[in-house]
Every structure is written in structure tokens, then in C-alpha cells.
Amino acid sequence: MRWDNLVENPAPTGNSALFTADAVTTRTFDTPEFRGITFHEVRARSIVNRVPGASRMPFEWTVNPYRGCSHACVYCFARKTHSYLDLDTGLGFDSQIVVKTNAPELLRSQLASGHWHGAHIAMGTNVDCYQRAEGRYRLMPGIISALRDHANPFSILTKGTLILRDLELLRQAAEVTDVGISVSVGFVDDALWRTVEPGTPSPGRRLDAVRTLSENGIDCGVLMAPVIPFLGDHPDQLRATVRAIAAAGATSVTPLVLHLRPGAREWYMQWLGNHHPHLVRRYERLYAEGAYAPKWYQRRITRYVHELAAEFGIGPSHPGAARRLPARKEQRSPLDDPGPTQLTLL
Numbered sequence: 627m628r629w630d631n632l633v634e635n636p637a638p639t640g641n642s643a644l645f646t647a648d649a650v651t652t653r654t655f656d657t658p659e660f661r662g663i664t665f666h667e668v669r670a671r672s673i674v675n676r677v678p679g680a681s682r683m684p685f686e687w688t689v690n691p692y693r694g695c696s697h698a699c700v701y702c703f704a705r706k707t708h709s710y711l712d713l714d715t716g717l718g719f720d721s722q723i724v725v726k727t728n729a730p731e732l733l734r735s736q737l738a739s740g741h742w743h744g745a746h747i748a749m750g751t752n753v754d755c756y757q758r759a760e761g762r763y764r765l766m767p768g769i770i771s772a773l774r775d776h777a778n779p780f781s782i783l784t785k786g787t788l789i790l791r792d793l794e795l796l797r798q799a800a801e802v803t804d805v806g807i808s809v810s811v812g813f814v815d816d817a818l819w820r821t822v823e824p825g826t827p828s829p830g831r832r833l834d835a836v837r838t839l840s841e842n843g844i845d846c847g848v849l850m851a852p853v854i855p856f857l858g859d860h861p862d863q864l865r866a867t868v869r870a871i872a873a874a875g876a877t878s879v880t881p882l883v884l885h886l887r888p889g890a891r892e893w894y895m896q897w898l899g900n901h902h903p904h905l906v907r908r909y910e911r912l913y914a915e916g917a918y919a920p921k922w923y924q925r926r927i928t929r930y931v932h933e934l935a936a937e938f939g940i941g942p943s944h945p946g947a948a949r950r951l952p953a954r955k956e957q958r959s960p961l962d963d964p965g966p967t968q969l970t971l972l
């Protein structure tokens with residue numbers, strides 16, 4: 627494994643984000659939820675990463691406490707990043723998880739640095755920060771606490787219902803800064819979910835999380851992603867999905883059609899050949915130009931989802947749109963970590 631290649635983009639407060647080989651501890655846990663997963667614990671030198679300028683992403687700074695993701699979505703675009711470590715981008719991505727164990731303390735110190743200017747920080751942009759590992763390592767409470775204590779705006783995108791464990795911390799952060807939460811639900815078809823997103827909580831449980839967040843005063847949008855051509859794009863499926871998203875109380879729905887970048891493409895096409903061989907030629911034609919489906923297809927899906935959103939009373943808007951809660955009257959200590967309010971194991 628090439629730990630020298632565990633390089634993120636340079637942060638404003640650190641010299642380098644290299645992890646050294648002597649900082650790696652490898653562990654396995656013999657419990658049902660972690661069986662078959664190997665954790666590589668590292669002490670990172672930097673945790674705030676700058677998104678390369680050429681990126682299409684609508685954010686500049688990210689924090690990613692993990693690499694690899696046991697949610698194991700077949701289409702995951704982050705698979706390629708595992709190849710930089712000489713790790714397998716297929717099953718290896720699902721089961722070889724890098725854990726930056728010092729992420730909370732490092733973030734707190736980087737936020738306190740005079741070089742940091744309080745920019746928005748996006749999480750869940752590479753791999754899911756509420757994947758199964760988070761149930762054991764509990765890095766997110768420390769990360770959210772640091773952001774809260776520095777009133778630093780942030781957003782989280784996740785498929786993990788474990789986010790509900792940190793609901794009270796999110797509430798506290800939203801009182802002092804802009805917090806945007808988005809849950810990703812591309813479809814509500816359970817048969818499709820079981821094969822294409824096998825390590826994730828079900829779409830129904832994710833929508834329950836949306837409901838719980840909004841009932842507790844945390845606005846939550848849904849990134850309807852991915853819409854999967856020929857498997858999850860039938861008008862009836864789109865209608866059922868948007869209806870369920872609306873019923874969960876999501877503040878917005880933003881559709882995104884499946885894209886297949888190198889690394890994800892090979893793994894997805896292999897899965898497609900095994901499960902839906904009759905679709906392989908259609909996919910090769912639809913994605914003949916590269917990683918993205920043709921514009922006409924994307925526009926058709928987007929237009930229809932927007933029509934459904936209007937029909938069901940939710941406006942399509944910006945994913946992870948941030949919002950600040952009005953301050954509560956009671957006082958809160960900056961050191962106050964209330965611990966879990968609800969724990970949902972994946």
C-alpha cells in the first residue's frame with residue numbers, strides 16, 4: 627500500500643497532508659457490522675482540504691475523516707481515490723477503510739489558526755462521514771463541536787442515519803452558524819437498493835432521518851441521487867420517490883443522474899453485466915461520450931422531477947442549502963457535548 631500517496635490538497639494551515647507509514651495501525655473487529663472490514667488508522671497532518679480549482683463542485687473546502695466507504699454503492703465515484711493508495715477500487719473500496727483518528731483535534735487546531743478565514747466546509751463530499759465506521763470511531767461529534775465552537779459554516783451530505791446520533795450537536799451549531807444538511811435518496815425501490823447500495827440504510831430509513839431532522843428544527847434537503855437509467859428512471863418510480871421525499875418533510879429535492887467516472891464505471895458495468903446483462907449495450911450507448919449521460923436525458927429527468935416537486939409542494943433548490951436556527955434562550959457551554967440522542971446502527 628502506498629501510504630506516501632495519501633495526499634490531500636494542501637490546506638492553508640498545514641505544510642503537507644502526508645501520512646507516514648509508521649502512523650498506520652491496522653485493525654479488524656469481529657462484530658457482525660464490521661466483519662470483513664479492515665480499518666487503517668492514521669494520524670493525518672492536515673484535515674481541511676482545498677477542492678482543486680477545476681472542480682465542478684460548489685464548495686472550496688472539505689473535511690473527510692475517512693477514505694473508502696462500507697456503504698458500498700456500486701456506482702460510487704470516489705472508488706478511484708482508492709487506487710492512489712494501491713488499494714482495490716472494487717471490494718477494497720468497500721472494505722479497506724482509512725480512518726483519520728485525529729480529525730477532530732486537527733480540525734479544532736486548524737480552525738483556531740490565524741490563517742483560517744472561516745470559509746464554508748463541506749463534508750460527505752468524497753466518502754460518507756456517517757458510514758458504519760463512524761459508529762465505532764465517533765469522529766463527527768468532535769468535528770461538529772469544533773465547527774460549532776468556531777461558528778464555522780458547514781454542510782453535510784450523507785446516506786447514514788447515524789447522523790441522528792448528532793442531532794443535538796447539529797442543533798447547537800445551527801444556532802451560531804449556517805448548517806446545511808442533505809440526505810441522498812435516489813429512489814425508493816427496495817429491490818434496487820439491496821443490490822446497488824448494499825451497505826446503506828434503506829431509502830425508507832434515510833427518509834425517516836429526514837423527517838426526524840426536520841421535526842427537530844434542522845432543515846434537510848434531499849439530493850435525489852443517483853437517478854439510475856433504465857432501473858430507477860421510470861415515471862412511476864420518479865413519482866413514488868418524490869412523493870416519499872415530500873412526505874418526509876424535505877425542504878428541497880435536487881435530482882442528479884448517475885455519472886460513471888473511471889474507477890466507478892468499470893465496477894458498475896461489471897455489476898450491470900451480472901445483474902442486468904440485457905442493459906449493458908444500452909448503457910454503452912448512453913455513456914458513449916464519457917462519464918455523464920447526454921444532456922437531453924439529464925434535462926428530461928430534471929424537468930420531470932421539478933414538475934413532481936411542484937405537484938407535491940417542495941421546491942427544487944440548492945443541495946445542502948445552509949440555514950441558521952434562531953438562538954435558543956438557554957446558555958450552552960462550548961465544552962458541552964450532550965452525547966447521543968438517538969443511535970441507529972447501520
Ligand code: SF4
Pocket residue numbers: 695696697698699701702703704752753754757785826
Ligand atoms: S455512501 Fe456515498 S461515499 Fe459511500 S459508497 Fe455510497 S456513494 Fe460512495
